[in-house]
Amino acid sequence: xxxxxxxxxxxxxxxxxxxxxxxxxxxxxxxxxxxxxxxxxxxxxxxxxxxxxxxxxxxxxxxxxxxxxxxxxxxxxxxxxxxxxxxxxxxxxxxxxxxxxxxxxxxxxxxxxxxxxxxxxxxxxxxxxxxxxxxxxxxxxxxxxxxxxxxxxxxxxxxxxxxxxxxxxxxxxxxxxxxxxxxxxxxxxxxxxxxxxxxxxxxxxxxxxxxxxxxxxxxxxxxxxxxxxxxxxxxxxxxxxxxxxxxxxxxxxxxxxxxxxxxxxxxxxxxxxxxxxxxxxxxxxxxxxxxxxxxxxxxxxxxxxxxxxxxxxxxxxxxxxxxxxxxxxxxxxxxxxxxxxxxxxxxxxxxxxxxxxxxxxxxxxxxxxxxxxxxxxxxxxxxxxxxxxxxxxxxxxxxxxxxxxxxxxxxxxxxxxxxxxxxxxxxxxxxxxxxxxxxxxxxxxxxxxxxxxxxxxxxxxxxxxxxxxxxxxxxxxxxxxxxxxxxx
Amino acid sequence: xxxxxxxxxxxxxxxxxxxxxxxxxxxxxxxxxxxxxxxxxxxxxxxxxxxxxxxxxxxxxxxxxxxxxxxxxxxxxxxxxxxxxxxxxxxxxxxxxxxxxxxxxxxxxxxxxxxxxxxxxxxxxxxxxxxxxxxxxxxxxxxxxxxxxxxxxxxxxxxxxxxxxxxxxxxxxxxxxxxxxxxxxxxxxxxxxxxxxxxxxxxxxxxxxxxxxxxxxxxxxxxxxxxxxxxxxxxxxxxxxxxxxxxxxxxxxxxxxxxxxxxxxxxxxxxxxxxxxxxxxxxxxxxxxxxxxxxxxxxxxxxxxxxxxxxxxxxxxxxxxxxxxxxxxxxxxxxxxxxxxxxxxxxxxxxxxxxxxxxxxxxxxxxxxxxxxxxxxxxxxxxxxxxxxxxxxxxxxxxxxxxxxxxxxxxxxxxxxxxxxxxxxxxxxxxxxxxxxxxxxxxxxxxxxxxxxxxxxxxxxxxxxxxxxxxxxxxxxxxxxxxx
Numbered sequence: 001x002x003x004x005x006x007x008x009x010x011x012x013x014x015x016x017x018x019x020x021x022x023x024x025x026x027x028x029x030x031x032x033x034x035x036x037x038x039x040x041x042x043x044x045x046x047x048x049x050x051x052x053x054x055x056x057x058x059x060x061x062x063x064x065x066x067x068x069x070x071x072x073x074x075x076x077x078x079x080x081x082x083x084x085x086x087x088x089x090x091x092x093x094x095x096x097x098x099x100x101x102x103x104x105x106x107x108x109x110x111x112x113x114x115x116x117x118x119x120x121x122x123x124x125x126x127x128x129x130x131x132x133x134x135x136x137x138x139x140x141x142x143x144x145x146x147x148x149x150x151x152x153x154x155x156x157x158x159x160x161x162x163x164x165x166x167x168x169x170x171x172x173x174x175x176x177x178x179x180x181x182x183x184x185x186x187x188x189x190x191x192x193x194x195x196x197x198x199x200x201x202x203x204x205x206x207x208x209x210x211x212x213x214x215x216x217x218x219x220x221x222x223x224x225x226x227x228x229x230x231x232x233x234x235x236x237x238x239x240x241x242x243x244x245x246x247x248x249x250x251x252x253x254x255x256x257x258x259x260x261x262x263x264x265x266x267x268x269x270x271x272x273x274x275x276x277x278x279x280x281x282x283x284x285x286x287x288x289x290x291x292x293x294x295x296x297x298x299x300x301x302x303x304x305x306x307x308x309x310x311x312x313x314x315x316x317x318x319x320x321x322x323x324x325x326x327x328x329x330x331x332x333x334x335x336x337x338x339x340x341x342x343x344x345x346x347x348x349x350x351x352x353x354x355x356x357x358x359x360x361x362x363x364x365x366x367x368x369x370x371x372x373x374x375x376x377x378x379x380x381x382x383x384x385x386x387x388x389x390x391x392x393x394x395x396x397x398x399x400x401x402x403x404x405x406x407x408x409x410x411x412x413x414x415x416x417x418x419x420x421x422x423x424x425x426x427x428x429x430x431x432x433x434x435x436x437x438x439x440x441x442x443x444x445x446x447x448x449x450x451x452x453x454x455x456x457x458x459x460x461x462x463x464x465x466x467x468x469x470x471x472x473x474x475x476x477x478x479x480x481x482x483x484x485x486x487x488x
Numbered sequence: 489x490x491x492x493x494x495x496x497x498x499x500x501x502x503x504x505x506x507x508x509x510x511x512x513x514x515x516x517x518x519x520x521x522x523x524x525x526x527x528x529x530x531x532x533x534x535x536x537x538x539x540x541x542x543x544x545x546x547x548x549x550x551x552x553x554x555x556x557x558x559x560x561x562x563x564x565x566x567x568x569x570x571x572x573x574x575x576x577x578x579x580x581x582x583x584x585x586x587x588x589x590x591x592x593x594x595x596x597x598x599x600x601x602x603x604x605x606x607x608x609x610x611x612x613x614x615x616x617x618x619x620x621x622x623x624x625x626x627x628x629x630x631x632x633x634x635x636x637x638x639x640x641x642x643x644x645x646x647x648x649x650x651x652x653x654x655x656x657x658x659x660x661x662x663x664x665x666x667x668x669x670x671x672x673x674x675x676x677x678x679x680x681x682x683x684x685x686x687x688x689x690x691x692x693x694x695x696x697x698x699x700x701x702x703x704x705x706x707x708x709x710x711x712x713x714x715x716x717x718x719x720x721x722x723x724x725x726x727x728x729x730x731x732x733x734x735x736x737x738x739x740x741x742x743x744x745x746x747x748x749x750x751x752x753x754x755x756x757x758x759x760x761x762x763x764x765x766x767x768x769x770x771x772x773x774x775x776x777x778x779x780x781x782x783x784x785x786x787x788x789x790x791x792x793x794x795x796x797x798x799x800x801x802x803x804x805x806x807x808x809x810x811x812x813x814x815x816x817x818x819x820x821x822x823x824x825x826x827x828x829x830x831x832x833x834x835x836x837x838x839x840x841x842x843x844x845x846x847x848x849x850x851x852x853x854x855x856x857x858x859x860x861x862x863x864x865x866x867x868x869x870x871x872x873x874x875x876x877x878x879x880x881x882x883x884x885x886x887x888x889x890x891x892x893x894x895x896x897x898x899x900x901x902x903x904x905x906x907x908x909x910x911x912x913x914x915x916x917x918x919x920x921x922x923x924x925x926x927x928x929x930x931x932x933x934x935x936x937x938x939x940x941x942x943x944x945x946x947x948x949x950x951x952x953x954x955x956x957x958x959x960x961x962x963x964x965x966x967x968x969x970x971x972x
Contacts, residue, residue, distance in 0.1 A: 053588060057808040059581065060568045060590060060687040062722050092804050094850070098823055103807020153823070155812070284850035286859060289693035289801050291723050 008175030035163035036063030082117025099142035112136035131170030345381035511558025554600030580834030590687025608642025637667030662912025669937025680919035681726030684719030742776030747880035803846025887937035
């Protein structure tokens with residue numbers, strides 16, 4: 001088990017330091033087209049094949065808001081239990097870079113579309129609520145590629161103009177483990193909502209990490225450093241660990257922390273200063289005059305609210321109450337929307353307890369082994385459900401079921417067919433079993449004698465012999481019952 | 489028959505529909521006159537051969553249901569034209585050929601217009617004299633070495649010199665009305681949101697508006713009907729019912745309340761401007777209008793507010809000209825060096841000046857004092873107009889505080905150049921429609937214009953008032969083709 005979360009402290013010279021973390025998560029909006037143009041957003045397309053005149057900032061081109069992206073942002077806001085702002089404003093964030101064709105990024109500065117909300121983390125120590133400061137919409141930049149041409153930097157504008165949601169947390173996180181739980185929960189909620197696929201390998205989810213430290217018990221926050229653009233949970237955790245320790249070292253040596261932007265070097269596992277506060281860009285934010293303030297109506301918001309699916313927290317609650325699952329089991333089953341869908345499909349026709357055990361046990365082991373997402377599971381929910389029913393109605397034993405499961409894993413075969421073809425059906429005819437047991441008893445008179453004289457451990461030997469004689473197919477419960485009678 | 493190039497647009501349309509004239513004849517007449525008028529430097533890019541071909545094509549299969557069938561038109565070089573170089577008067581776009589067409593020009597071609605070429609203008613429409621163009625000064629046909637005004641100076645000059653039967657310009661702070669006033673033509677800036685900004689090289693997005701420049705008010709009404717349209721490619725385009733402005737054009741000035749704002753009686757205004765204004769007032773009164781003295785108390789703050797808002801937007805709008813994707817590039821040691829060289833060499837001084845002003849007023853620590861305050865002033869100016877429009881139907885003012893000046897006269901004094909816009913700028917800040925019509929001459933014989941400012945979307949009303957005044961004013965252009 002994990003350590004108790006609140007225990008994450010850094011100790012130097014008997015001083016205990018608490019680490020304070022806030023995240024700015026950049027989540028790519030799940031949308032077929034970009035925030036202000038109709039260009040497609042498919043990942044992995046040939047460079048510069050998904051670029052419109054608007055994305056490349058040709059003279060006279062104007063942004064036109066994609067209403068679907070607005071819906072997605074509002075939906076996410078609702079999922080974060082956040083205030084939806086009926087009026088929000090798109091601003092220009094001005095800076096020059098080769099992969100920023102307009103010379104500014106359209107973002108939201110003072111008036112974001114979503115205000116304060118919260119996310120509940122399920123930690124081993126219990127639940128913890130993390131505050132959300134805001135969520136705003138903005139355009140992604142293109143991509144500068146420095147390692148293809150030795151002389152030149154190449155620019156791919158496919159990503160230019162793709163819609164991002166920047167989700168800013170309050171500085172409520174206190175450890176790398178909490179950051180892990182937070183990102184996973186955020187991703188889980190967005191995947192339930194269908195507003196972000198959360199795919200970190202493809203860059204759909206990245207974060208700027210703000211880290212500061214303070215002596216335990218202090219009320220004031222320390223000076224923070226921002227670690228830019230970290231694209232995996234593991235790297236976030238490594239970066240926080242390194243950065244927090246660095247800051248503690250500076251303070252313990254009598255120094256002070258400079259507010260600055262830092263980069264995490266994944267190869268050297270260290271953060272490096274990128275620019276100080278003094279060198280910070282002056283982005284010259286101002287409302288984008290090409291776009292009117294975004295006004296959304298109550299109807300628009302209510303329509304979205306009506307169609308919000310059951311989210312992980314509610315689903316967990318329902319699983320615990322309705323199916324009598326433990327919090328631990330419920331957490332595992334709801335954390336990923338695909339897992340919860342799979343689970344609910346299996347239990348439509350099958351025993352909940354058995355289903356839970358088989359999914360979190362055998363199925364997860366199989367997926368883990370094959371490194372597959374549950375949506376790519378070689379065993380469909382329907383077939384797993386059939387397998388569980390074969391166990392439940394006594395057609396096969398749990399042991400046989402495991403070998404049937406193994407066969408299923410190679411080609412999603414119907415377990416009923418496998419059992420029939422291989423003759424794995426459990427022997428549950430008492431007369432047949434009695435014959436079998438009689439033979440075992442008759443063949444081992446010495447053992448019977450010993451058993452009857454008090455060596456009760458030998459019971460297992462008889463069960464084993466009977467099972468062996470049945471080729472493993474005998475119903476173990478019946479074997480038990482009949483044997484007990486015989487050996488009385 | 490009088491010269492083809494002397495005819496108004498409406499007359500040309502009638503003649504072509506009656507088959508008195510062919511598109512080829514008209515186009516040829518304009519091309520020939522333009523060929524003899526290079527001295528004015530009105531064109532940046534001529535497309536005469538194509539225009540003649542298109543005219544032939546039109547004559548071979550004419551469609552007389554269009555509003556301007558087979559009529560050749562040259563346009564300001566701020567409108568992107570598909571496959572024809574569009575420079576915005578700047579070196580940085582010297583060789584830029586768009587693959588797309590602006591909505592406004594597209595509307596013109598859809599109604600039968602034929603592109604003659606692209607007309608000179610101040611660089612990125614920043615200027616009031618057409619002296620900031622990378623492609624050189626434009627001379628006014630009014631007199632040698634006289635500025636035609638700006639930024640639509642090439643358009644004004646070409647139209648006044650009869651090198652195009654009609655044209656379009658853009659107006660951010662007076663860039664249609666001021667050159668119209670200087671050259672003795674009609675120019676209209678529509679309500680913000682009437683004409684799509686899609687495909688127009690942006691200067692200041694919240695102020696830019698395309699509009700017609702024409703020989704008379706009837707032509708103006710016709711052109712406005714063509715170019716004004718709702719466009720979902722421009723988020724600031726407004727979906728309102730657009731009139732057939734020409735069809736509904738009438739001289740209904742009787743009973744109209746016309747406001748005379750006292751704040752426009754500025755210090756140092758030449759007497760001839762004052763007299764012209766008085767003449768306009770008298771004519772309106774005699775025609776049956778009711779003259780009402782009104783006050784627009786924040787007028788004085790309009791110019792400073794404008795010279796914060798417009799450069800602020802421009803500094804951001806022009807960031808895209810960085811040498812990376814298209815347009816002029818000067819090679820550099822690294823990215824920053826390339827940016828610096830490209831933009832230093834690619835932009836002219838006036839553009840750089842405004843980028844610097846704009847960058848400054850948006851900088852952290854200055855934003856509230858300048859940009860935010862200017863936006864508040866803008867609000868007050870709009871409120872002023874709203875108040876006045878509770879009492880009057882339109883406002884009558886001079887178009888400019890002075891007549892045209894000589895080339896070079898004000899180039900070293902940008903502030904005095906900016907002061908040229910004091911009567912036109914408040915209209916842009918408030919997003920209102922306004923028309924400038926020629927109404928007289930100064931002692932030197934240079935034209936003077938009167939401006940009629942309307943309520944938002946009330947273009948028909950100001951056109952009607954202008955139509956009445958035009959008849960009474962009976963303006964005669966004193967052009968003598970000195971350049972030919």
